[in-house]
Each structure stands twice: as structure tokens, then as C-alpha cells.
Amino acid sequence: MKKLRRKIYMTAGYNTISLGTGRKEFNPKKPRPGLEHYLKEAGKATLKMIGGADNVDESVVGNFMAARFNKQGHTAAFVPMIDEKLRYKPSIRVEGACASGSLALATGIKSILAETAEVVLCLGVEVQNTMKAIYGADVLAGAGWYQKRKEGHAYFFPGQFSDRAGAYYEKYGKEYARKGMATWYKNAVENARLCPTAQEYHNKTEDLMAVGLTEPNGNFFVDNLSVYDCSKVSDSASAIAIMSEEGLKRCGIDKKDAVEVIGYAQCEEDLTQDPGDLTELSTIKHAAHQALENAEITIDDLGTLELHDCFSIAGLLTMEALGFAERGKGAQFIADGNTARDGLIPTNTTGGLVGWGHPTGATGVHQAVTIWEQLTSKAGDAQIELKEEKPYGMTINMGGDDKTVVSIVYKRA
Amino acid sequence: MNYAERLQNVTVLGAAGKMGSGILLLTAIEMVDLSLLPENKDKSFFLNAMDISDEALSGLMKYLKVQVQKLAEKKTVWLRKMYSDRKDLIENGEIIDQYVFDVLSVVRPVTSLEPAYKSNLIFEAVAENADLKIKIFKQIDANNPDKPWFFTNTSSVPITKLETEAELKGRILGFHFYNPPAIQKLVELILTENTAKETEEFALAYAKKLRKKIVYSNDFAGFIGNGHFMRDALYGINKALELVEKENISFPEAVYIVDKISRDFLIRPMGIFQLIDYVGVDVCSFIMGVMNPYLEDEDLYSPELHKLLEQGVKGGQFSSGAQKDGFLKYEKGRPVAAYDFKTQKYVDYADIQAKCDAKIGAAPASLKPWKAVNFNKQKAAILKDYFAELNGTDSFGGKLAIEYLKNSKDIGKKLVNMNVARCDEDVNTVLLTGFYHAYGPINNY
Numbered sequence: 001m002k003k004l005r006r007k008i009y010m011t012a013g014y015n016t017i018s019l020g021t022g023r024k025e026f027n028p029k030k031p032r033p034g035l036e037h038y039l040k041e042a043g044k045a046t047l048k049m050i051g052g053a054d055n056v057d058e059s060v061v062g063n064f065m066a067a068r069f070n071k072q073g074h075t076a077a078f079v080p081m082i083d084e085k086l087r088y089k090p091s092i093r094v095e096g097a098c099a100s101g102s103l104a105l106a107t108g109i110k111s112i113l114a115e116t117a118e119v120v121l122c123l124g125v126e127v128q129n130t131m132k133a134i135y136g137a138d139v140l141a142g143a144g145w146y147q148k149r150k151e152g153h154a155y156f157f158p159g160q161f162s163d164r165a166g167a168y169y170e171k172y173g174k175e176y177a178r179k180g181m182a183t184w185y186k187n188a189v190e191n192a193r194l195c196p197t198a199q200e201y202h203n204k205t206e207d208l209m210a211v212g213l214t215e216p217n218g219n220f221f222v223d224n225l226s227v228y229d230c231s232k233v234s235d236s237a238s239a240i241a242i243m244s245e246e247g248l249k250r251c252g253i254d255k256k257d258a259v260e261v262i263g264y265a266q267c268e269e270d271l272t273q274d275p276g277d278l279t280e281l282s283t284i285k286h287a288a289h290q291a292l293e294n295a296e297i298t299i300d301d302l303g304t305l306e307l308h309d310c311f312s313i314a315g316l317l318t319m320e321a322l323g324f325a326e327r328g329k330g331a332q333f334i335a336d337g338n339t340a341r342d343g344l345i346p347t348n349t350t351g352g353l354v355g356w357g358h359p360t361g362a363t364g365v366h367q368a369v370t371i372w373e374q375l376t377s378k379a380g381d382a383q384i385e386l387k388e389e390k391p392y393g394m395t396i397n398m399g400g401d402d403k404t405v406v407s408i409v410y411k412r413a
Numbered sequence: 414m415n416y417a418e419r420l421q422n423v424t425v426l427g428a429a430g431k432m433g434s435g436i437l438l439l440t441a442i443e444m445v446d447l448s449l450l451p452e453n454k455d456k457s458f459f460l461n462a463m464d465i466s467d468e469a470l471s472g473l474m475k476y477l478k479v480q481v482q483k484l485a486e487k488k489t490v491w492l493r494k495m496y497s498d499r500k501d502l503i504e505n506g507e508i509i510d511q512y513v514f515d516v517l518s519v520v521r522p523v524t525s526l527e528p529a530y531k532s533n534l535i536f537e538a539v540a541e542n543a544d545l546k547i548k549i550f551k552q553i554d555a556n557n558p559d560k561p562w563f564f565t566n567t568s569s570v571p572i573t574k575l576e577t578e579a580e581l582k583g584r585i586l587g588f589h590f591y592n593p594p595a596i597q598k599l600v601e602l603i604l605t606e607n608t609a610k611e612t613e614e615f616a617l618a619y620a621k622k623l624r625k626k627i628v629y630s631n632d633f634a635g636f637i638g639n640g641h642f643m644r645d646a647l648y649g650i651n652k653a654l655e656l657v658e659k660e661n662i663s664f665p666e667a668v669y670i671v672d673k674i675s676r677d678f679l680i681r682p683m684g685i686f687q688l689i690d691y692v693g694v695d696v697c698s699f700i701m702g703v704m705n706p707y708l709e710d711e712d713l714y715s716p717e718l719h720k721l722l723e724q725g726v727k728g729g730q731f732s733s734g735a736q737k738d739g740f741l742k743y744e745k746g747r748p749v750a751a752y753d754f755k756t757q758k759y760v761d762y763a764d765i766q767a768k769c770d771a772k773i774g775a776a777p778a779s780l781k782p783w784k785a786v787n788f789n790k791q792k793a794a795i796l797k798d799y800f801a802e803l804n805g806t807d808s809f810g811g812k813l814a815i816e817y818l819k820n821s822k823d824i825g826k827k828l829v830n831m832n833v834a835r836c837d838e839d840v841n842t843v844l845l846t847g848f849y850h851a852y853g854p855i856n857n858y
Contacts, residue, residue: 134486138504150503154489220490 003294004263006244008112009413010105011251011258012049013240013369016041018199018357020129020234028129035063035070035127036078038237038362043082043123046239050119050251053085056241057117061093062104062124064361068139069130079123086121097143098310099399100124101238101364102406106266108242109408118247124362125237133233140360143400145271155222158230160401161311162222167278168313169224172328180331181312182212185228185354187340188309192351194382199232199357212312229312231353238365240372255413259375259393263295263409271403279328281314281398285321287405288396295392295409299323303390304374305347306367308398309354315339315347318396346384349374364397364406371395375412386412414533416618417447419562421458424529425536426549428462428522429469431730432566433538435594437462437473437520438480439623440536445516446622449495458519461528470522472732480595481516485509530556536588538566541699543574550579562612564588569635569703573605583607586616589636590625591847592692599847600625601636628842633833635704637843640833641854642688643701643713644824648817649675649685650715662772665751665760668740669769670813672748677776678803678814679821680783680796682849687748690739693729694721717754724757774808787851796851800858818858825854 016038019026026032039061047053059079066072076093080086096103101124108120128136134154141149141156153159169177186208192198205211214226221227243251248258267287276282292298299322307322309315316330324345325333333339339347350356350370353363371393373379374386391412398405423440427433437460444458464470485492489505492512502508521528526549529535535553539545550563563585565575572587579585587603600620604613620627630636635643653667660667672684689697698718705713721727721739728739741748742759750759779799786795800818803811825840834840841853852858 132486134489134505134509138506141504146503150497150500154493154505218490220487 004113004261006113006115008109008261009243009245009248009253009255009258010240010261010368010372010410011243011248011253012046013238013372014042014045014049015197015238015366015369016236017197018232018234018236018359020199020232020357022199022201022203022232024202026129032129032235033127035066035072035075035125036081038125038127038235039078039123040082042125042237042239043079043121046121046241047083050241050253053083055247055251056086056089056119056121058090058111059086059092059121059123060104060107060111061091062095062100062102062122062361062364063093064095064097064100064126065139065142066125066127066361068142069126069128069136075125079121095361096404096406097399098308098358098360099364099397099404099406100361101366102368102395102397102408103266103364103399103404105240105242105364105368105408106264106406109261109264112242112244112247115244118244118250120242121239122242122365123237123239124359124365126359126361127235128233128359129235136233143403147272153222157401158222158225158311161313162216162224164275164278164317165224165229165311165313168317171279172331177313177316177331178213180316180334181229182209183335183337184309184312184315184339185212187334188348188351188355191341191349191382192355195350195356195380197236198351198355199234200351200355225311225313229354231310231358234357234359236357236359236362236366238362238369240365240368257376258413259372259410260413261408262297262392262411263291263293264407265290265294266406267404269403271400275402279317281317281321281402283402283405284308284318284396284398284407287407288318288322288394291394291407291409295411297392297409299345301390301392302345302394303386304349304371304384304393305345305396306349306352306370306394307347307396308363309348309352310358310398312354314398315352315354319347341384349379349384350382364395367395367397368408368410371410375410416615417453417456419533419615420444420447420619421456422532423459423534423536424461424463424532424553425538426463426529427537427539429464429466429473430538431592432590432594433464433536434473434476435592436536436538436566436590438477438595441477441516441520442481442484443619443622444519445512448515448519459521460519461532462520462522463524463526463529464522465524467524470524474517474520474522477517477520478513481513482509485512526552527556529553529561531559532557532561533559535561535563536566537563541567541569541696541703543570543578543703546570546575547578550575550581550585554579554581560584562586562615564616566590568639569700571634571707572603572632576605576607583609584612586612587630587632587636588616588620589630589638591638597847598624598626599638599843600627601630601638601843601847602627603630603632603636605632626842626846628839629835630839630843631833631835633831634707635700635833637828637834637840638847639700639704640828641821641824641840641844642692642848643697643704644827645821646685646689646697647701647713647715648820648824649689650717652813652817654717660772662769663753663760663765664755665753666765666769668751669762669765670773670810672741672751673769673773674810674813675817677780677782678810679817680781680786680799680851682783682787684748686740686751690728690736690741690743691730693727694718694739695727695729698722720754721752724754726752773810773813777802777806777811783851787849792851796858804858818854821854822856829855
């Protein structure tokens, strides 16, 4: 892949709260804010930080399934609602299942590279609590191949990743794997407790390992995962601005308040094909290494990582795909504390999809915002200590079962 | 006739009532779940929902739709397997809709008895009136050539009386659900001397499929549940009257005190007057009337219940499920005032609360509300500590609570001694599961 032909920056990130079970504000019986609310809150916050909508050349919205969750298409046209100064400016909505958010980022990056824009407002949004989880599972199953829906599980994606977990248990031992996955859950909740917008922010459970070790029950859910191995059903939006150097100047943004995108990759795999090896996330592996190569760094240079733990097993397999652990050693790597906030590679430092939440089409943007916060020391209580020699962060955002992957490498600017 | 065949044609009598609708729901679900199994694919299933009210039956169908949908949403994993051969049903939503349709399709709302002439099994949940039950049973049995089985949901009428007078030798048993049947886990099973073994076995299998806990009760009017509750209720009412006499307080004040003690100090989900209202002043009065003739050494009768009914106060629930006023007046399901016979008006708690609470005295420090105790893993330890402290208090309320507990235990023991219950544990199980008590009445507290 070619080197980036211009310098690219991200700045002015903002996350709304991730609303859903776990948040005190959440009451399934009462009306809740819709897409408009979240887009406005996140969009306005970012616009404020970059000196207003005048400075924006174009916008991108990442959204997965508003057409079904909210019976709403045409989400790009919500952008001028955020600020009337965005009227008549370009706005585009992109979709790649749960990777929609980072596809929005990739689209914004390409606009800067193409020199058609110096400042891009990037938004991700999803409002999923409009229906019960059993029906939401139908909607999310749209990230898989519809021809396979009939033979799939009631909870389609938990079913897919339960099969991956089952294969991992068989190959490397269940008890061993569950310990790593439970540690993943524990880290996720502990990190979320430090981030006021996180869905598990209010979680007060004492023995998180015990909860994480909850035995899966296939009669009610899936065979190899408990609900604690799963990400949350979330309503949220995130926004961030993508800029060229000229864009930073235009908006009066100091480089210390921005991160530089030094490499990225986007990979697509055939939706109609079953995974070749259930214990490997090959598209993630491909995309992540391509992004690292593009950035000319290795995993050893990474100071922090935001990865796509839609299920704890996906987190585990991603650590292996990245090469932090050999295949089969990921569970041990996690159980040993290497992914904890004070570990070798602090991962998902505000809780990730399991702890912070997973507003599907917004998650990619949320990951970028988190990396931006960490690298610019704006993460508040969730701030990790970054070593001087490791000024890099990375995001990995996945759509479907390892089908669409976007990976971005960031550096302190 | 095997289990599934027995359930191919069933009638629920009084299907639109509080108990009947729950029995209908559970039975309809069980029938359709059977019909989805490969071995039953060629069988048809019919469930007659018989009630005298067209309006109530229409309401019943709406209730069923909502409830079946909720249940289907909880067992979609299983339903997907059952409908795996239906290529047209792909998403969970489509499968759930089909299941709801299938359940509603087996239910046939009817207002006459004729459809029951073809049923193999009759569930009876009509009014608690022995003569009415007997009349209906006789009519169905005379016209049904298949010698159907009769499962009665009576909570008070001896099954042997129904068996004898309706001439159903061996084909009847008491299958007493608790309210609401769809939620409460308990079923009291009452056999007569003649109940056939296969009828009993079917009842046990059916209860197991419905995930109900069976407690056998011997065939004595009121059985275990009402045997305890009616005596407990009468004790509460009489205790209030006694307080009026001895403590020189008004009846509403006495009701407030007894209700509060029996709820808070006894760590029960409801106070005794609230429970009477919940069950219904009319129902309580009726059940006592059914039970009393069978009791030799006691008089299970409360003039106060009759007085309330005469003054038009009945308790029970509105069709919305909201609580009607009885001994107590309710706002948003919470008691806010108590009835005064003299004025035939309710006296607001706000006007009497302070005085009554002062009279009751301080609650033991370790007292926790029922909700915090009943679902607590440390329940046994919490109760032990609390009752130890309660036994050491000499406040007015504390002493009242101790007397109340002792009486409740005496009632439990009496039920065992009278051979209504087979053992202490059965009495405790009924109170724990049927009445949601945090502890059984027969205890060492």
C-alpha cells in the first residue's frame, strides 16, 4: 500500500453516553432520545471545538441499520440539522455493518487525501434500544449473509462467535479459554467504571471474575458464550474531525490537541463464505498488519489499542491475530494482565464494546475518539500512562464475522 | 390415551376469569408445544375457552396474544428448532408471529357447554360455588361419551363432595393453581379415595411440563393454602377488633397497625388486610363459608367481611389488574387509607399514621423489608438474626408480631394434625411458594 500523500489529523472528538442496560438513566418502558438527539449532541460538540460549522468542508455519517432499528433511511441528510451552516455542503452516509463508523473515518481520510476537503466532520450513530434484543438480533443478522439466516441461531451473531469460542475450547481447552475471556470482561468493566459515558460506568459488581466465568447455557442463549461475553445493545453517537495541516490552521487547532493518522487499511472479505478457520480472524490479521506496515511501525511500538470485542472471544482472537500472543496463547496473554490498563498493551481503555458499549454504526468513531483522548491526555479518570517511546495508538473495527475491517494507526502529533 | 392424546381436546370452564385465563394460557402453550414435536405433527389440538361473557372472552384473546408473544420471545432458541422445516419463516420476528398465531388458533372462545362434550379433559375455574360446579360437571358428563377427566381449580370445596354429587367416580381431582397461574409456581394437588392412578400420573406430568411445584393436600375444605390463609385472616381481623376494645383506638387505626405489623414486622409481601383485599373480600367470605361447616371445634366466620359486602365494599381487582378498595383504599397499588364502618368512609393514613406508629414503637434495628430479604442469598441468616432481636423486644408492635407468628405456626401445626397436610414441610412449601412468604410458618424462630 502506498504511503499517505498528505498529513492527516484527527481532533475534537466527542462521545455521547452509551445508553442501554447498565446505565441508570435507561428505562426500557419510557421514551428515549432518537437518532436526531445523538447526532446533534455529538456533532455540535465537535463543531464547537473546531470553531464552528463554517470550517467544515464536508461530512460523513457512519450508520449500520437505522433503516430497521428506527425505520429511518437517508441519515446523511440529518447533518444540516446539526448546524444550518452545513446546508448545501456534501454529506455522505456509509455502511459496513459494525465497521460503518470506521468506514466513515476512512471516507473522511480519503477526502483529505484527495484534497477535496481540508476539514471533514465524521459522525457515527446507532440507536438500537427501539426493540427487544430478540428482534434486534434479526436486524444485526443483516451483517451476515441473509441466505444463511435460516440455519443460524436465534441470536445470530452470538451464535457465530459461540461457534468460534467452541472451536477454541476444543483446540486449547475450555477452562483455560474461559479464564482469559473472564479476565477480558473484568478489564472491560473496570475500565468502563473510569469513563462517565460508558454503559458499564455504574457497574458496582464486586467479583467480576465470577460474573465473567458465568457458565454458558445453550437452552436460553448460545452454547459457548454467556451474555457477559457479549457487547452491549447501545444508543449513542460519536463525532471527530479529520483534517489536513491546512485544516488545523483554519480551525486554530494546536497539534498537541490532535493525533496524526500515519497509516490505515481497509479490507473486505467475501460475505458468502464461511470462515476457513474458526480460531483465526484472518481479515483482522490482514488489515491490522497492512495498517502497521503502512505506518511503518510494529506492534511493539503501540502504546494503546482499541479493538473490536463484540464478544470476548473476538478480543482474544484479535490479540492473537495481531501477534501479541501465539495462536492458542491469547487466553494466557489476557489472563496474565497484559491487556489491562497497566499491562504490556493497554487495550480498550474505556471498556471497549463489552464495557463502554457497542452502538454498532458509531463504534468505529468511538474507538478513534478514545485513542485521540488517550494520546492527547484528555481521557480524564481513564487516562493511561503512555511511555515516551510508544506514542502510537491503533484501532481495529470489524463488520460482520470478520468480513469488513478497518484498522487505523495514530501517533501523537 | 397417552399424554398428548389426552390434551388434544380440552375445555377450560370460566376461561376468562382471573384463574381461568392463566390456566388457559398455560394449557394452550403446552398443547402447541406438543403439536410442534415431530411425533405429533399429524395430530390436531383444540382448546375450548368457555365463559359466559362475550366481552370477557374478547378481552381474554387480547391477554393471550400479549402473554404468548412474551413467552415466545423467551424461547425463540427452541422455537427456531421447532420451525426449522418452515422455509418461509426466517427471522425471529416471523417465527414468533407464527407461534403466536398457532397458539391463538388452538383456542376457541365459546359461551356454551356443548364443545366440552368432545373434550378429554375439563379444567374448571368457575365461581367458588359447589352447586354450580356440580351442575356443570353433570351436564358435561351426561353428554360426553368419552368419560372425560375433570380437574377443578377449587381452592376450598372438598373434591370428594364434587366427585360424589356429580357422580364422577375416579375421574376428578383438585388441581389448584395459585394466582396468577402463569407466574405462581405452586399447584396443590388433591386426590379423592377413588382418583385413578393414571389421572394422577397425567396431572403430575402436566404440572412438570408447566414447571409447577406440586404439593399434595388431603381432601379437606380449604386445603393447605386457604386452610392457613383464612385462619390467618380471621386472626388478623379479630386482632384488630381486640385492639379497638382494649387499646381504645378506632377501627381504622387498628387495621393500620395490624396490617403494618403483619407486613413489615413479619417480613411478608403484603399485610393481612391488603392480602384479604387482593384475594377479594367476597372471595374470602365465600371460602370461609365453604370451609366452616366442615370444622368441628372452630368457627371460621367473620361478621366484618359480611358487613363490608353489605356496604358494597368487595376488594379484588379491576380488569386492568388495579386493586379495588376493600378494608384499605389504594392509590397506585399502595394502601393509603383504612375503612371505618361507622362513617362508611376511609380514614387517610396521613391522619392516623403518626399516632399508630408511636403506638407500635420502634422496629427492631435488623428489620429489613420483604423484598430485601426474600431474594437475598443470606436470607436464612438475616431471618435468624432478625427474629432473635424481635423476640427480645418488648415494644407494643414487637409483641403483637410475636403473637401473630405464634398463631401462624399453630395454624400450620393444626393443618398437619388435622391431616390436611402430609407434613410440616408441605405447609411451609405452600406458604413459601404460593404466598411468597420469606419463611414457612412452622419454624423455630
